[in-house]
């Protein structure tokens with residue numbers, strides 16, 4: 001798994017470098033976490049999904065007393081986007097109220113893969129450290145739409 005600390009100044013593949021281009025998207029993710037409904041975990045998560053057409057869709061975690069019905073910030077953002085007719089994405093920023101950055105859960109990785117298997121993902125925690133990866137590196141050998149092909 002490619003996971004690079006972009007605040008430490010290490011060199012990485014161009015696709016994984018942040019060099020300021022993600023600042024607005026990260027700020028949108030940080031803004032989105034203020035809307036989190038998380039009375040149970042007390043963890044706020046915000047996501048901001050950059051569409052290829054330039055639009056940005058945000059989401060937050062929405063918990064439920066029936067824990068299995070809890071909805072993650074990442075899935076909130078992509079469902080908003082798809083429901084508004086957008087299906088191509090380039091980058092997802094995820095911010096959390098935890099000190100350290102967290103990566104998307106398995107369910108979110110699968111849902112994101114449906115539309116953007118090569119999605120670039122930038123995660124940031126309250127400590128300010130920013131990490132970047134690509135979805136195909138954190139969901140290898142993924143099951144996807146082509147697996148349902150009959151040919």
Ligand SMILES: [Zn+2]
Pocket residue numbers: 072073074075104105106107108109
């Ligand atoms: Zn998730």
